[in-house]
Amino acid sequence: MLSKKTKYALHALTYLGKHRENKTVLIQDIAEEHGISHKFLENILLELRKAGYLGSKKGKGGGYYLIKEPKDIPLSRVIRLLDGPIALLPCVSLNYYEPCAECKDESHCGINKVMAQVRDETLKILENKTLQDILEGE
Amino acid sequence: MLSKKTKYALHALTYLGKHRENKTVLIQDIAEEHGISHKFLENILLELRKAGYLGSKKGKGGGYYLIKEPKDIPLSRVIRLLDGPIALLPCVSLNYYEPCAECKDESHCGINKVMAQVRDETLKILENKTLQDILEGE
DNA sequence: TATTTACCCTATAAAAAACATAGGGAATAT
DNA sequence: ATATTCCCTATGTTTTTTATAGGGTAAATA
Structure with missing residues (x-):
């Protein structure tokens, strides 16, 4: 089974994928949407950013945003990053x-x-399923 | 990743599969062969017996033996049993x-x-790979 | 029938991993 | 300046995994 870390990462990526027209999304918004601890999610988003999937902006009006195309984010990568x-x-x-x-x-x-x-x-299997597939299923 | 429990179960099943001509195999023999704790392995074999894969005999000359055909033991079953x-x-x-x-x-x-x-x-994938496949690779 | 062998079963403890929280720091918009 | 929001490291808590302990039960053998 996937850890909650990976599961939350997928939820966050999905959320960010659905809000690409907005410039940025707050950690808080994602956390509230799914009832996840703000701080726990923060660590996860940090890892996703360091791995090159997300960009971020500090200060008022800041937040996170997706910097890769959903079709270029396979499950295999997300799982490896967070679960090993x-x-x-x-x-x-x-x-x-x-x-x-x-x-x-x-x-x-x-x-x-x-x-x-x-x-x-x-x-x-996991290389062929991407964030895009998830977004299409929402 | 599989737990050690499941991994040891696969080693034990493999060992028993390779010694089917003998009537029974001692826990101790399997444990020593792979450097596994006797007592830990005992619990695993117990579960495999309860699940119908192994038979056992008490007393002198006793031990465990395989009661299913290797081709009828898919990885999926062993994993579900021990890892969930x-x-x-x-x-x-x-x-x-x-x-x-x-x-x-x-x-x-x-x-x-x-x-x-x-x-x-x-x-x-996991339903199509069986103990038989493992035995053929030894 | 006494004794030894070897599996049977439950409980408990130690170690590791997962999950979560805390708190101050740094950058940015207004 | 100040409020906002991400940045980063450390620490604590809980759960799961891994392992051990110890007596119980059945069977073979003499």
């Missing part, structure tokens, strides 16, 4: 690889091989 | 459904719709 690996095991993670302690020989591990296939197929 | 939902959000889980607190109207939520699609496609 998409692979089901560390030993098959492309971005967060770690060997499994209980596995003596990765190259002869059937679990490893199958999980690598699962990873590839799962990635295909 | 396969869906990425509670609001699209088939077996562990819960509404999302921050979502006012599920039927008009784009995240919900996309995640339901992701769930369906992910399930296809």
